[in-house]
Amino acid sequence: MIKALSEDLRNKISAGEVVENPASVVKELIENSLDANSTQIMIVIEKGGHQTIQVSDNGIGISVEDLPSSVMRFHTSKIKELKDLFEIETLGFRGEALASIASVSEMKITSNVREKDGYCLRFVNGSHNGVEPAPKINGTEITIRDLFYNTPVRKKFLKTPRTELRKIVDIVRRYGLAFPEISFKLIADDREIFDLNREKLADRIDKLLDPTYSKNLLPINITKGDYFFSGFIGNLNLIRSRPGEQYLFLNRRFIKDRLMNRAVYNAYESLIKRGEYPFFVINLVLPNDQADVNVHPMKLEVRFNDEWRLFNLLKNVVSETLQSILNTTPSFDASFEFPIDDNNRFFNVPANTLQKNIPVTSRQAELKPPSSESSVVPNNNLKRAREYVSQLAEASKENENQISVENIWQIHKKYIISEINSGLVIIDQHVAHERVLYEEALEAFESTSMASQTLLFPETLVFSPDDFDGLLDVLPYLEKIGFKIKKQDQTSIRIEAIPSELSIGNEKNVIREILDNFLKDQKKYSSFQEGLAAMFACKAAVKAGDVLVKEEMQELVNRLFSTKHPYYCPHGRPIIVQLSLHELDGRFERH
Numbered sequence: 001m002i003k004a005l006s007e008d009l010r011n012k013i014s015a016g017e018v019v020e021n022p023a024s025v026v027k028e029l030i031e032n033s034l035d036a037n038s039t040q041i042m043i044v045i046e047k048g049g050h051q052t053i054q055v056s057d058n059g060i061g062i063s064v065e066d067l068p069s070s071v072m073r074f075h076t077s078k079i080k081e082l083k084d085l086f087e088i089e090t091l092g093f094r095g096e097a098l099a100s101i102a103s104v105s106e107m108k109i110t111s112n113v114r115e116k117d118g119y120c121l122r123f124v125n126g127s128h129n130g131v132e133p134a135p136k137i138n139g140t141e142i143t144i145r146d147l148f149y150n151t152p153v154r155k156k157f158l159k160t161p162r163t164e165l166r167k168i169v170d171i172v173r174r175y176g177l178a179f180p181e182i183s184f185k186l187i188a189d190d191r192e193i194f195d196l197n198r199e200k201l202a203d204r205i206d207k208l209l210d211p212t213y214s215k216n217l218l219p220i221n222i223t224k225g226d227y228f229f230s231g232f233i234g235n236l237n238l239i240r241s242r243p244g245e246q247y248l249f250l251n252r253r254f255i256k257d258r259l260m261n262r263a264v265y266n267a268y269e270s271l272i273k274r275g276e277y278p279f280f281v282i283n284l285v286l287p288n289d290q291a292d293v294n295v296h297p298m299k300l301e302v303r304f305n306d307e308w309r310l311f312n313l314l315k316n317v318v319s320e321t322l323q324s325i326l327n328t329t330p331s332f333d334a335s336f337e338f339p340i341d342d343n344n345r346f347f348n349v350p351a352n353t354l355q356k357n358i359p360v361t362s363r364q365a366e367l368k369p370p371s372s373e374s375s376v377v378p379n380n381n382l383k384r385a386r387e388y389v390s391q392l393a394e395a396s397k398e399n400e401n402q403i404s405v406e407n408i409w410q411i412h413k414k415y416i417i418s419e420i421n422s423g424l425v426i427i428d429q430h431v432a433h434e435r436v437l438y439e440e441a442l443e444a445f446e447s448t449s450m451a452s453q454t455l456l457f458p459e460t461l462v463f464s465p466d467d468f469d470g471l472l473d474v475l476p477y478l479e480k481i482g483f484k485i486k487k488q489d490q491t492s493i494r495i496e497a498i499p500s501e502l503s504i505g506n507e508k509n510v511i512r513e514i515l516d517n518f519l520k521d522q523k524k525y526s527s528f529q530e531g532l533a534a535m536f537a538c539k540a541a542v543k544a545g546d547v548l549v550k551e552e553m554q555e556l557v558n559r560l561f562s563t564k565h566p567y568y569c570p571h572g573r574p575i576i577v578q579l580s581l582h583e584l585d586g587r588f589e590r591h
């Protein structure tokens with residue numbers, strides 16, 4: 001016989017979907033508080049929520065007339081007709097949460113609307129005995145005890161209080177990040193976990209994650225057509241080898257979306273390896289008709305109308321933002337100086353602000369300092385100097401971070417030190433050279449080959465048949481980076497020339513190592529070319545321990561600053577460390 005289910009049983013069944021664990025209860029209650037325009041929300045937890053979950057707010061409250069219906073299934077104040085469903089401005093809209101939670105716990109709601117008396121409603125065993133008078137609290141307080149006491153199977157599936165608490169903390173953190181203008185307090189077993197007052201998002205990130213984060217953030221605030229993107233992305237200091245700190249919101253609703261995560265990762269390009277995850281808090285603000293959040297009550301998935309458009313826009317937004325770190329880090333001064341008037345005033349021209357797109361070789365020719373004997377300034381020099389000065393004025397860049405290659409030293413055969421106006425910079429010679437060769441190799445793959453030096457005595461190299469197959473894949477690229485190699489027979493090659501930057505003598509080892517490492521590690525890189533370029537750069541770059549003369553250091557620094565990413569090596573580690581005068585003065589207690 002087919003019978004209608006009782007209201008209580010229906011609620012218990014839908015509770016199976018809505019109320020998964022204490023954290024999902026906390027989620028629903030916080031959303032209700034936010035929908036009620038609260039500015040302060042307090043969450044109190046006992047025993048990971050097994051025993052008590054209480055959420056109180058200072059929102060608009062529930063009137064005494066509405067109290068009983070607030071806990072009835074499909075009763076909501078948030079949508080009235082079908083069209084509202086497509087223009088949802090609130091976090092909740094199904095009218096299921098309170099009913100579901102009440103059916104699997106003991107619930108008490110206390111509330112009042114402004115200027116009205118307070119009332120409460122107690123729910124036991126899925127029903128209540130009407131509203132009772134209660135003290136005014138100017139908001140709403142919902143207390144849940146003994147979650148799942150009447151559904152023993154579900155209770156059994158609850159994790160330990162510690163694990164459940166961790167999930168609750170994650171939930172509160174998400175809302176904290178999405179609503180930095182709201183005060184949140186989270187207390188668990190009398191311990192204060194968060195005490196957050198209205199603040200800027202960057203400060204909120206520090207409080208919710210780690211106090212060093214805000215120093216490593218790049219802001220996003222970009223409009224693309226009818227889409228708006230805001231939030232922060234982390235610089236390379238916030239890259240982790242495990243996922244978990246990727247906060248994506250759609251109109252301030254936390255969502256999970258692999259494609260959009262991928263868009264962000266892709267924008268970091270070679271700055272991150274596979275298996276590395278950048279930090280971000282990004283809110284996508286899309287018109288309501290561009291996404292459907294009504295997919296599943298608990299799921300964090302949404303459907304975008306045009307996910308590829310969003311993917312591309314998001315990727316571009318993050319790329320643009322990453323570009324901005326590179327532009328605000330110090331610019332490079334090749335210190336060619338033009339005496340331009342009788343008072344011998346000098347103007348330093350930051351090379352990479354003016355000459356970014358000129359290829360390295362022609363730049364170097366131009367960067368030669370004028371000879372110091374020339375006491376009379378030739379006319380054309382004067383003209384060029386004036387041009388530069390006016391360009392400088394237009395560029396209106398601050399010069400305080402120019403690197404002077406005149407004052408340059410090597411220490412411990414490992415680091416290059418140079419003075420800048422605001423202090424000093426320390427450059428790791430190996431990773432600096434690595435970055436240079438890496439980008440030059442990538443470029444060479446696309447266009448003309450890198451320079452070679454011919455070997456006086458060509459070398460023969462024999463491989464196992466397996467390795468030889470691998471080598472054949474790599475061979476065209478080896479040629480691009482400056483090797484000249486002839487196939488001799490089915491398993492051997494003849495090396496006739498090597499990249500001019502490679503020191504002669506160990507080319508056999510280098511080729512073998514490039515091949516071995518490349519075959520072993522290529523999965524780490526997003527493309528064949530990147531992997532090969534990185535491997536070559538690592539092998540051919542100067543090492544710690546190599547002595548560099550002044551001209552070599554100057555050349556290296558020159559070339560470093562003509563790369564796209566002079567501040568980080570292909571693996572994301574820093575190349576340059578800056579020490580400001582300010583910092584030094586502080587250390588010496590010169591205040």
Ligand code: ADP
Binds near residue numbers: 057059075097098140
């Ligand atoms: P929904 O949020 O989908 O509307 P709920 O079951 O979560 O459904 O809540 C039912 C109704 O109870 C809401 O529509 C709202 O009118 C009211 N309500 C719940 N919590 C609060 C609160 N903290 N402050 C004010 N009203 C609330």
Ligand code: MG
Binds near residue numbers: 031
């Ligand atoms: Mg709700």
